[in-house]
Amino acid sequence: MRGRDVILGILNRSPRTGYEINDILKNQLTYFYDGTMGMIYPTLRKLEAEGKIKKETIIQDGKPNKNVYTITSSGKQEFNDYMQSKVSPESIKSDFLLRLYFGESILSDDQVIKLIDQEITRKQQQLNSIKDNADRWKEKGMQRLQNITLSYGINYYQSALKFLQHIRSQL
Amino acid sequence: MRGRDVILGILNRSPRTGYEINDILKNQLTYFYDGTMGMIYPTLRKLEAEGKIKKETIIQDGKPNKNVYTITSSGKQEFNDYMQSKVSPESIKSDFLLRLYFGESILSDDQVIKLIDQEITRKQQQLNSIKDNADRWKEKGMQRLQNITLSYGINYYQSALKFLQHIRSQL
DNA sequence: TAGACCATGTAACCCGTTACATGATTAG
DNA sequence: CTAATCATGTAACGGGTTACATGGTCTA
Numbered sequence: 001m002r003g004r005d006v007i008l009g010i011l012n013r014s015p016r017t018g019y020e021i022n023d024i025l026k027n028q029l030t031y032f033y034d035g036t037m038g039m040i041y042p043t044l045r046k047l048e049a050e051g052k053i054k055k056e057t058i059i060q061d062g063k064p065n066k067n068v069y070t071i072t073s074s075g076k077q078e079f080n081d082y083m084q085s086k087v088s089p090e091s092i093k094s095d096f097l098l099r100l101y102f103g104e105s106i107l108s109d110d111q112v113i114k115l116i117d118q119e120i121t122r123k124q125q126q127l128n129s130i131k132d133n134a135d136r137w138k139e140k141g142m143q144r145l146q147n148i149t150l151s152y153g154i155n156y157y158q159s160a161l162k163f164l165q166h167i168r169s170q171l
Numbered sequence: 172m173r174g175r176d177v178i179l180g181i182l183n184r185s186p187r188t189g190y191e192i193n194d195i196l197k198n199q200l201t202y203f204y205d206g207t208m209g210m211i212y213p214t215l216r217k218l219e220a221e222g223k224i225k226k227e228t229i230i231q232d233g234k235p236n237k238n239v240y241t242i243t244s245s246g247k248q249e250f251n252d253y254m255q256s257k258v259s260p261e262s263i264k265s266d267f268l269l270r271l272y273f274g275e276s277i278l279s280d281d282q283v284i285k286l287i288d289q290e291i292t293r294k295q296q297q298l299n300s301i302k303d304n305a306d307r308w309k310e311k312g313m314q315r316l317q318n319i320t321l322s323y324g325i326n327y328y329q330s331a332l333k334f335l336q337h338i339r340s341q342l
Numbered sequence: 343t344a345g346a347c348c349a350t351g352t353a354a355c356c357c358g359t360t361a362c363a364t365g366a367t368t369a370g
Numbered sequence: 371c372t373a374a375t376c377a378t379g380t381a382a383c384g385g386g387t388t389a390c391a392t393g394g395t396c397t398a
Contacts, residue, residue: 001266002385009273019349029272032265039386041351062395064349083277087289088266094203095172095259097320101200102180104314106254112316118258143275145283148338149268152331159330160323167319173357190377210358212379217357233367235377 001088003035003043004052008079011053011071018044018067027133028146030126031153044069052078113171120164127157172259174214175223177204179250182224182242189215189238198304199317201297202324215240223249284342291335298328 006029010021018040025035044067047053052075056068071079096119103112130153134142142150177200181192189211196206215238218224223246227239242250267290274283301324305313313321 001264001269004385006269009269012273017349018351019347029269032263032268032272034262034264036387037350038388042386045351060349064392064394066349080277083270083273087270087286089293090263090265090267091205092203092261092263093172093205094261096261097203097323098172098177098180098200099254099258100316101203101320102183102254103316106251107316115258122260145271145274145278149272151338152268152334155330155334159326163323163326167322175357188377189379190375207359208378209360213358216379231377234375235364235366237377238379 001033003039004047005079005082006033006035007040007043007047008052008071008075008082011069012076012079015056015068015070017069028137030130031156032149047075051075109171113168116164116168120161120168123157123161123164127154127161130154130157172204174206174210175218176250176253177206178211178214178218179223179242179246179253182240183247183250186227186239186241188240199308201301202327203320218246222246280342284339287335287339291332291339294328294332294335298325298332301325301328
């Protein structure tokens with residue numbers, strides 16, 4: 001699972017600009033793929049050089065020009081190969097948990113509480129954000145399997161929050 | 172949160188060999204940091220070159236020699252700086268969810284079921300593995316904050332499993 | 343008038359992965 | 371006799387991040 005698989009998958013649905021891809025990553029894939037703007041353009045460039053996607057420049061009035069990318073048959077081939085390949089295991093990086101792990105006798109009680117409160121706030125914001133977005137997404141048409149990924153995300157944030165609030169109340 | 176922070180944090184507790192560091196990553200940090208053997212040695216090498224850690228070679232009989240690494244005061248400084256720095260947001264990469272997201276009209280029903288069943292199996296194994304390990308860890312001495320990270324992990328796997336089993340039963 | 347949104351890209355760098363390379367002891 | 375455990379490293383590569391670079395429109 002590399003950035004190119006994600007981008008190819010998005011373009012496999014419909015042609016998009018780099019900006020739109022960023023939007024999808026931020027709003028629909030947040031809790032299972034963290035791709036940044038800085039990764040999108042270099043990847044699009046490579047994919048284009050390899051002939052996996054095609055660029056079409058659209059001149060706009062009053063707005064910057066946009067480059068719309070379309071997947072080619074060779075790109076579709078690569079995406080299909082990816083979809084049939086072995087699923088790679090999930091990978092999580094939680095700086096929050098790492099600090100708790102190392103925190104004993106390094107962080108003061110106040111610092112620990114602050115750490116947990118901050119994490120609760122972050123998770124709460126993320127939960128709100130995917131919930132807000134879900135409505136717009138549903139209007140534009142959400143597929144059955146995509147709806148499962150959304151519920152997965154909501155369930156994930158909710159259970160993490162419940163746990164964090166529980167331990168918070170115990171100290 | 173980079174590999175070096177993790178290694179520095181482990182060595183800040185007590186001197187270790189690369190092999191022992193790997194063991195800790197695999198057994199205690201699995202669900203919030205995915206570091207591989209291939210990352211440990213290069214990082215140890217860099218840290219040593221920078222004077223953040225010191226190597227001491229211990230000649231063993233009947234076993235390969237081992238290199239025990241100890242943190243230096245400059246290494247401690249870097250680790251403390253890390254612990255006081257801003258917490259970076261969690262990042263998750265789930266190939267499983269990505270495939271569900273793209274799966275509509277590409278994967279057959281059978282393939283979707285297989286995907287979910289495989290994920291259930293993986294999560295089940297990870298849960299069993301951290302539970303098994305927790306007993307040994309507790310015997311060797313587990314700190315209060317570390318116990319929170321362990322519970323977090325168990326809670327995470329259990330709620331993911333519950334969700335997956337629920338959607339599995341609905342199709 | 344400040345901030346958000348639209349919109350794109352490159353060069354240099356860094357971190358980590360992969361592939362390559364070795365080998366003895368111990369438990370089942 | 372086979373697999374697991376102990377034990378370490380390097381060279382080359384790749385993917386992604388960071389810093390740098392630009393600028394108009396629209397909304398509060």
